[in-house]
Amino acid sequence: MIDPRFSEAELDQCREHITSFIREQIAAANADGAVLGLSGGIDSTLTGHLAVDALGADNLHALVLPATVSGDENMSDAERVARELDITYDVIEIEPLIDSLLTAYPEAKGDREAVGNARARVRAVLNYLVANHENRLVLGTGNRSEAAVGYFTKYGDGAVDCHPIGNLYKAQVRQLARHVGVPEDLASKTATAELWTDQTDEDELGISYETLDSILVSHIDGPLSVAATCRELDVTPETVDRVREMYERSEHKRRAPPSPDPLT
Numbered sequence: 191m192i193d194p195r196f197s198e199a200e201l202d203q204c205r206e207h208i209t210s211f212i213r214e215q216i217a218a219a220n221a222d223g224a225v226l227g228l229s230g231g232i233d234s235t236l237t238g239h240l241a242v243d244a245l246g247a248d249n250l251h252a253l254v255l256p257a258t259v260s261g262d263e264n265m266s267d268a269e270r271v272a273r274e275l276d277i278t279y280d281v282i283e284i285e286p287l288i289d290s291l292l293t294a295y296p297e298a299k300g301d302r303e304a305v306g307n308a309r310a311r312v313r314a315v316l317n318y319l320v321a322n323h324e325n326r327l328v329l330g331t332g333n334r335s336e337a338a339v340g341y342f343t344k345y346g347d348g349a350v351d352c353h354p355i356g357n358l359y360k361a362q363v364r365q366l367a368r369h370v371g372v373p374e375d376l377a378s379k380t381a382t383a384e385l386w387t388d389q390t391d392e393d394e395l396g397i398s399y400e401t402l403d404s405i406l407v408s409h410i411d412g413p414l415s416v417a418a419t420c421r422e423l424d425v426t427p428e429t430v431d432r433v434r435e436m437y438e439r440s441e442h443k444r445r446a447p448p449s450p451d452p453l454t
């Protein structure tokens with residue numbers, strides 16, 4: 191079985207590698223620290239821990255941005271993380287901003303996906319309002335599993351200055367989180383984008399992160415053919431093909447927007 195998880199030695203190495211990366215990004219930009227959206231989920235919780243390791247608590251400003259569809263437990267977990275890390279944080283309700291958008295363009299009212307993605311984009315606007323005002327960089331929280339299948343909002347949670355955990359599979363995110371001392375209830379929490387009520391990543395993607403990670407490690411990012419992946423992981427070719435299709439269809443989200451070649 192191909193397993194994406196780190197060895198103990200790799201965990202220490204990975205922590206050091208990512209904290210150095212964060213320090214370098216901030217220094218190269220001459221920024222005065224970073225801004226990070228905290229959702230109570232494991233990706234932003236781990237990113238917060240690593241950023242405080244890298245920069246110190248004084249150099250991280252967190253935003254907790256509840257919407258009407260946000261779970262109370264997630265929002266209180268987000269505040270709990272900020273308090274435990276001893277970082278400055280603001281709580282800003284985003285629904286009035288969504289209401290303004292829908293007053294301006296009422297045609298989108300009731301379009302769950304469009305409004306959900308607007309929530310992610312409104313959060314990006316607030317992150318950059320703080321980043322511009324305080325000369326900070328916006329830290330992304332995307333991981334390799336999400337990026338590979340395009341499971342993020344283009345110019346929403348994808349609108350960031352760097353992706354500290356961008357090369358970690360979801361299983362590695364949980365593992366590194368435990369390693370840096372994130373409490374178990376957060377490290378093992380069900381992943382949700384919370385763009386609409388009762389959304390979970392695995393339901394919407396139609397695949398568990400365990401299976402997704404294994405297919406990514408062996409086939410999309412690894413050397414195994416579809417047939418060998420099916421044999422190794424005991425999954426169907428249809429499942430592997432679906433992951434490949436999600437990967438290919440989301441290529442546009444991982445690239446800068448294209449322009450035509452210059453006229454010669």
Ligand SMILES: Nc1ncnc2c1ncn2[C@@H]1O[C@H](COP(=O)(O)OP(=O)(O)OC[C@H]2O[C@@H]([n+]3cccc(C(=O)O)c3)[C@H](O)[C@@H]2O)[C@@H](O)[C@H]1O
Binds near residue numbers: 310336341383
């Ligand atoms: N081939 C192509 N080349 C260039 N651009 C292309 C394109 N196909 C679509 N597009 C553009 O991309 C847009 C669609 O992309 P986008 O707006 O992102 O929308 P879309 O990919 O449809 O939805 C975002 C997905 O990410 C999930 N999500 C969002 C935020 C956070 C998380 C999380 O894990 O927390 C997950 C969300 O639940 C949903 O499943 C189209 O409206 C179009 O503008």
Ligand SMILES: Nc1ncnc2c1ncn2[C@@H]1O[C@H](COP(=O)(O)OP(=O)(O)OP(=O)(O)O)[C@@H](O)[C@H]1O
Binds near residue numbers: 331347391
């Ligand atoms: N209510 C919120 N307040 C502030 N930021 C948020 C909120 N909801 C989402 N975000 C930002 O969008 C990012 C993407 O959400 P995503 O759900 O992928 O990550 P997560 O919640 O940290 O972890 P998980 O994927 O396990 O739920 C979050 O990490 C966070 O930075």
Ligand SMILES: [Mg+2]
Binds near residue numbers: 231232382384
């Ligand atoms: Mg989440």
